[in-house]
Amino acid sequence: MSSVEARDLWKSYTQGASYEVKGINFQCVEGEFIALLGPSGCGKSTTLRMIAGLEEISKGDLLFNGTVVNNQTPRQRNVALAFESYALYPPLTVFENIAFPLRASGMTREQADSEVNRMADWLELRDILKRKPSGLSGGQQQRVSLARALVRKPSVLLLDEPLSHMDQRVRFSIRARIRRIHDDMSATTIYVTHDQEEAVSLADKIIVMNQGEIQQIGTADDLTNKPVNEFVAGFIGEPAMNFIKGTCDNNGNVVFKYGGTAISWPAPSKGLKNYVNKTVTVGFRPDKVRLISNAVPDGIKAMVEVVEYLGEEKILTIKIEDFYIKAICPEITKINENSEIWFNCATDDMHVFDSTSGKALLNGKAG
Amino acid sequence: MAEIKVSNVVKKYGGMVALNRVSFECHDGEFFTLLGPSGAGKTTILEIIAGIKKPDEGDVYIGGRRINDIPLYDRDVAMAFEYYALYPHLTIYENIAFPLKSPKKKERLSEKDIDARIQQITQLLGIDQLLHRKPQQLSGGQKQRVSLARAMVRRPKVYLLDEPIAHLDAKLKVSARSTLKKLASELGITIIYVTHDWREALGLSDRILVLRRGKIQQIGTPRQIYRSPDSDFVARLVGDPPINLVDGEMIDVNGRSYFKADRGFEFPIWSKLIEQAKRAARKDNGKSFVRIGVRPSHVKVSKEKESEESFQLPVYVTIKESRQGVVMFELDDSFFQANFDKSQHYDVKEKVYVNIDQSNLFFFDKTIALSK
Numbered sequence: 001m002s003s004v005e006a007r008d009l010w011k012s013y014t015q016g017a018s019y020e021v022k023g024i025n026f027q028c029v030e031g032e033f034i035a036l037l038g039p040s041g042c043g044k045s046t047t048l049r050m051i052a053g054l055e056e057i058s059k060g061d062l063l064f065n066g067t068v069v070n071n072q073t074p075r076q077r078n079v080a081l082a083f084e085s086y087a088l089y090p091p092l093t094v095f096e097n098i099a100f101p102l103r104a105s106g107m108t109r110e111q112a113d114s115e116v117n118r119m120a121d122w123l124e125l126r127d128i129l130k131r132k133p134s135g136l137s138g139g140q141q142q143r144v145s146l147a148r149a150l151v152r153k154p155s156v157l158l159l160d161e162p163l164s165h166m167d168q169r170v171r172f173s174i175r176a177r178i179r180r181i182h183d184d185m186s187a188t189t190i191y192v193t194h195d196q197e198e199a200v201s202l203a204d205k206i207i208v209m210n211q212g213e214i215q216q217i218g219t220a221d222d223l224t225n226k227p228v229n230e231f232v233a234g235f236i237g238e239p240a241m242n243f244i245k246g247t248c249d250n251n252g253n254v255v256f257k258y259g260g261t262a263i264s265w266p267a268p269s270k271g272l273k274n275y276v277n278k279t280v281t282v283g284f285r286p287d288k289v290r291l292i293s294n295a296v297p298d299g300i301k302a303m304v305e306v307v308e309y310l311g312e313e314k315i316l317t318i319k320i321e322d323f324y325i326k327a328i329c330p331e332i333t334k335i336n337e338n339s340e341i342w343f344n345c346a347t348d349d350m351h352v353f354d355s356t357s358g359k360a361l362l363n364g365k366a367g
Numbered sequence: 368m369a370e371i372k373v374s375n376v377v378k379k380y381g382g383m384v385a386l387n388r389v390s391f392e393c394h395d396g397e398f399f400t401l402l403g404p405s406g407a408g409k410t411t412i413l414e415i416i417a418g419i420k421k422p423d424e425g426d427v428y429i430g431g432r433r434i435n436d437i438p439l440y441d442r443d444v445a446m447a448f449e450y451y452a453l454y455p456h457l458t459i460y461e462n463i464a465f466p467l468k469s470p471k472k473k474e475r476l477s478e479k480d481i482d483a484r485i486q487q488i489t490q491l492l493g494i495d496q497l498l499h500r501k502p503q504q505l506s507g508g509q510k511q512r513v514s515l516a517r518a519m520v521r522r523p524k525v526y527l528l529d530e531p532i533a534h535l536d537a538k539l540k541v542s543a544r545s546t547l548k549k550l551a552s553e554l555g556i557t558i559i560y561v562t563h564d565w566r567e568a569l570g571l572s573d574r575i576l577v578l579r580r581g582k583i584q585q586i587g588t589p590r591q592i593y594r595s596p597d598s599d600f601v602a603r604l605v606g607d608p609p610i611n612l613v614d615g616e617m618i619d620v621n622g623r624s625y626f627k628a629d630r631g632f633e634f635p636i637w638s639k640l641i642e643q644a645k646r647a648a649r650k651d652n653g654k655s656f657v658r659i660g661v662r663p664s665h666v667k668v669s670k671e672k673e674s675e676e677s678f679q680l681p682v683y684v685t686i687k688e689s690r691q692g693v694v695m696f697e698l699d700d701s702f703f704q705a706n707f708d709k710s711q712h713y714d715v716k717e718k719v720y721v722n723i724d725q726s727n728l729f730f731f732d733k734t735i736a737l738s739k
Contacts, residue, residue, distance in 0.1 A: 308570030
């Protein structure tokens with residue numbers, strides 16, 4: 001097991017004309033499960049490839065257990081990598097593919113066989129061990145790639161979108177297995193994904209990246225309850241957080257002017273003194289929207305345009321003048337399309353952002 | 368009027384039966400969805416209605432008129448596919464206007480009418496600011512909306528939409544879904560929609576037809592499909608996390624009926640459910656085998672025993688999703704999952720009590736294979 005630390009890590013493919021990764025810093029302690037999360041092009045896979053040793057580091061240091069490993073080969077670093085694109089050896093069977101790294105490192109056949117069989121059980125590969133990669137589905141190939149990475153008991157396990165080609169049902173069980181394998185082996189794991197739900201459900205700690213920079217590092221709860229900016233707030237959670245613009249008054253309220261009337265919501269604390277008479281962006285999550293069937297003083301008037309039934313819950317698309325918010329309510333809620341409604345949200349669930357910089361000013365009860 | 372009737376349609380490819388006596392009616396103004404896994408025959412149905420393929424047997428009617436022998440360009444249907452084939456040298460405006468430039472003089476619209484229609488549809492889809500751009504300047508999601516606009520700018524009797532939003536990312540899909548639903552209700556149009564995504568099917572449709580290997584499994588409202596699935600196949604197709612399916616046996620102990628899982632647990636069945644369980648059970652060698660189904664949201668996990676129906680299982684792992692927790696238990700041939708309150712904590716291998724809400728328990732015959 002190793003700890004991993006990035007110190008002011010930069011990557012450029014253009015001799016410094018532009019950077020894919022712009023001076024990132026993070027620490028991953030031994031045995032931790034970390035997700036690198038962000039939209040495509042944010043630099044997360046480039047970062048992973050630098051950790052793996054597949055990509056030269058342009059500037060900065062990468063440390064394993066406190067030692068700089070910038071110039072070490074992937075083998076010296078003892079990392080294992082499972083890709084989104086699987087890179088299996090086509091002439092070898094699934095069994096041989098998984099056994100390959102073990103045999104290459106000098107393990108006896110008996111020992112390698114038992115390790116492979118154990119992995120096959122974990123990842124539900126028993127039935128396909130004798131087959132060649134070309135005959136497998138994308139999801140199956142991904143599981144083989146995962147097994148080959150895990151079987152080596154590496155110091156650091158690196159996973160790049162390992163669930164992306166699996167169908168929904170298999171994803172559920174493989175997700176559970178990845179987490180359980182991590183819990184049992186307590187391997188230091190760095191997991192790259194663009195899927196926030198995957199990151200939230202698997203990782204101990206999430207690093208959110210955008211445009212080559214780290215936006216925030218924290219647990220799923222930190223990112224959900226205390227996002228540092230509008231980007232993180234909007235990226236974590238689905239349907240995404242709603243954002244509406246209002247103006248701060250000098251009594252600690254945010255005032256909205258919709259439908260010809262001014263509605264004020266008290267801000268979560270008195271931290272908006274510098275924003276009096278300025279525009280701020282208020283954010284609240286769809287499951288925190290409170291729907292009211294009649295006019296109330298702090299209710300914003302709106303129209304329910306679309307109701308989507310999703311089994312356990314309904315998703316509402318609600319129109320306020322010329323923009324929309326989403327709300328989630330229990331399936332049994334009686335509500336019709338094209339009905340008038342008022343909504344507000346609890347002060348504890350309100351997030352306030354600087355409308356220009358996107359920086360979070362207040363985060364509900366988290367402060 | 369644009370009601371569609373498909374009657375006893377059979378389609379074969381060589382020896383393989385792609386559609387096996389498919390019959391249904393889609394009412395005027397209805398949003399009707401064909402849901403099923405890939406290879407179920409959904410697109411074939413659409414192609415037969417569009418006139419791209421001919422049925423081997425059976426009839427298709429639009430507005431009461433049999434259209435089997437009517438060529439596709441006279442059927443008055445519009446079809447949009449998952450893959451947006453936009454003309455790269457034309458602007459977005461010209462792309463959308465393209466289907467309106469009919470070669471037939473009497474059907475030709477004035478430039479003013481064309482403009483009005485394009486404005487309406489592009490505003491509804493939120494792409495009215497992009498009209499002067501070329502396709503390569505748009506994102507994938509925008510292109511898909513343009514392709515949808517192009518299909519919908521005509522006023523055909525029927526719209527046939529084949530996975531029109533399938534390859535949008537999760538966030539865009541959420542907004543595309545509601546846009547599509549609003550569009551359908553505002554234009555009052557008849558839509559037959561093909562998808563493999565249960566969220567799209569439940570969220571958008573008035574009614575859903577579930578298709579499996581060319582055969583109809585169930586037709587119903589979204590609520591009927593979710594709450595009252597006719598088979599394990601339909602139950603497994605909708606919901607996330609997926610429904611738990613467990614095979615076992617009905618046994619009687621001291622005059623009480625129990626469900627005994629093939630391995631792992633047993634619990635007494637509510638007396639009012641016994642008839643239902645017996646109907647679903649398959650008798651073999653004096654034993655009666657049945658498959659139960661229960662959604663993770665209807666399974667409760669606790670540290671203490673809650674009732675005599677509670678049973679114990681060791682925790683395989685717990686997963687904390689953004690809005691709920693999921694406890695996973697490993698059974699022989701599947702995982703068994705239960706939602707839990709994220710403020711609770713359960714250790715790996717900890718034995719906990721599980722309680723099934725039997726008012727939401729299903730009994731099925733086995734029609735699908737289970738695997739982990």
